[in-house]
Each structure stands twice: as structure tokens, then as C-alpha cells.
Amino acid sequence: MQFDFNKETTREGTHSVQYEGTEALFGVGGLEPFWIADMDIETPETIREAIKERLDNGIFGYTIWQNEQFYEPIKHWWQSRYNTVLSDTDIHYSPTVLFTAGEALRQVTKERDGIILTTPSYNKFPSLIESNNRKIVESPLIYDKDLKEYFLDVNHFTSLCERDDVSMYIHCNPHNPTGKVWTREELQTIKDICAANNIYLISDEIHMDFVRPKEDFVSLAALSEEGDQVLVASCLGKTFNLASIPHSYFVTKDRTLTKTLTEVTKEVYNVGNASSLALAAIEAAYTECNEWVDQLNNHILNNFEYVQKYIDDNLSQYLSLDIPRATYLGWISFEKSGFDAELVHKALVEVGGIAVSPGKLYLDYENKHFRFNVASSRARIEDGLIRIKKTFDYLYNERDKGSA
């Protein structure tokens, strides 16, 4: 079956953060949003049907997650898609990925401890660390201009792990915002360095299903052994656009932390029961939507190729994009334009009428990037690109006037 990812969608009346939350964030109304990481693409019909069937039961009381409707689909997905065998005891429900990361951080580390992030970094990690009175310790990724890839500075990372005040590393695979996919060898190196220095390793793998080709995705769960201080957090929110149906899961062979996390989730926060709609969605998604995800990845790749060609044909003196091997988030550089970053971000909003995420949100200090979400119909992407072109043409003309 061929799925249509170009279908027009609407968020009207849904209180969507992407649409109704943009003005508060950017200070201007009427912007076309491409910033948040959710999709203008409908959840597959198979999942919607499963949710409807569950709705027809009419009762939505407290729901247990420790059952085959939770374990079996997750095990099936990981084995059939990523050749990774998980057992029931390795998989645990949690309300959100950031809840898991935040609670693991509170359980494993002490106030004022250093937590390593590779930078640029997903913007919620720094706030998670600082709001928990820990400090951010940066391991800047190195960009190789020839290979067009970001790499870990292994020596620097090792020296950070050796510090007495550092106790955790929050890893992101695939990496948001750069789209880097970490190889098995890189993961093994990171895991070994962390283990040798007693650094707890959290791996956020929420974008795992957007690795193209899917065979290239290796989870840290696949490298974990009994008792390892490694925890992987993921969910279906990104892949199937289910962010507003609360659910996530984590995978670990650290039984000590598992016990604490499940107890705290249940007893301290009282959020230890599952959403009945999420269980129905997980079952349908992870057992019946393999082909849909493959076709979605092709659509996203086509969109990226379109964006790249548009840039090459119309904006090559200002912009460059390396098509990422994962995620639906383009990390577009405007370094070669020479334009001041603040001017660019202001003009994108005021001239282009477009809301994209500025690089500095991701601890990209030069602020020479913006993040552009391509998980939409082609028509929306075309509109976004016209807005970007309008912005850079304006900046060019203004510079010309200034130098005349």
C-alpha cells in the first residue's frame, strides 16, 4: 500500500504548541512554524483505528502496563527492525523521555555534579540539568568539513569523564540537532570510557526510527550487559506523531536503578499507570506500521533532497545543508552568508514570516545555524523555502544598500 504524506492537515482547534504556541515564543503573530519536533503528517490509520476500538470500550480507568500488550510490541519492533533482542525485565514504562532522564539524573547524581552533553545539544537537556542544580559540562562535537559529519572529540570527552565532579553523560542517538547517527564502534568507545570512569550513561533514542537506512541504527541497549550503568529512553511520540498521548519507555539492565525509578514513578509522583490509549497505539504501531515508517522515511529524504536542491539553485551564496542521516530536522548553516546571526534570526521572523529554531538554543555559540523541520507535505516545505529565500534576499539587498 502507498501512503500519502502530502495530504493537507489541520491543527485548528487542537491547541497545538507548534501553531498556537509560536506567537508567545517568537513575539510575532502569523508566522509559519517549522521549529518544534512534531509532524504535519497524520498518524497512520491503523493506529487511529486501534485507538477508536479502545475508545469504544468506554472505560478508561487506571491501567497496568506490565502485560503483553506493552512488552510484546516493543520486543517485536526492536527485534524485527533493529535485530536487538530485549526481554520483559529490560523494558519499563515511564510517562515521558525527559521524565526518565530527569529522574535518573536525580537518582544517580548529586546536586552540583557535572553532567556531560555533546554540543550542539538538544535544548531541553541544558534546562533539565540546570533546573536540577547540576552543571552542564560541554563536550563540543567536531565538525569535519570534508566528511560533512560531526565527531566526538574522544580525548576531550575522556578528560571530562575523568573529572571527580562529573557523574553522568546524556547521549543523544540519533543526535538532535545535527542528525548524527552513532556507529557501533563509536558507541562502544563511549560506553567503555564511561564505564572506566564510573560515569552513568543515559541514551536518548527518541529519534531512532528516522535513521535512513534503518539498518544503520544501533542502540546502546544492544551493547548493554547485565548490571551496566546504561539506560536507554525512547517512545513512539516522534515516529508516529503521538506526543500528546502520554507514554514512553526505558530499556536497561541496571536492576538497581530500575527498582528506584519504578518505585519513585509510582510512589512519589503517582504517574506509574499507563494511558490505555497509549497501550492500544503502541500495539498497533509496533506490530503493523513497519512499512508506513519506511515510506515516511523516504518522504523525509525526498523533502531533504528538495531542500538541498533549492538551496543549491537559489541560496548557495548564503546557506548549506548536509542531508542528515537521521531525524526530520535540517541543521542549516548560514555561516557562508557572513550575515550577523541576530540579524538573520530577526529577519527570518520579521521579513520571512517563518519560525525556525535558532542555533543558540542548542548551545551552538556561533549561532550560525537554524533548525528546520521537514516532516510536512512538500507544499509546506516549498512555502517555507520561499520564506527563507525572501529573508536572505532582503538581507543581501540591505547589505548592498549599506555598501553603496
Ligand SMILES: Cc1ncc(COP(=O)(O)O)c(C=O)c1O
Ligand atoms: C532528543 C529529544 N528527547 C526528548 C524529547 C522530548 O520527549 P518527551 O516529550 O517524551 O519528554 C525530544 C522532543 O523534541 C527530543 O528531540
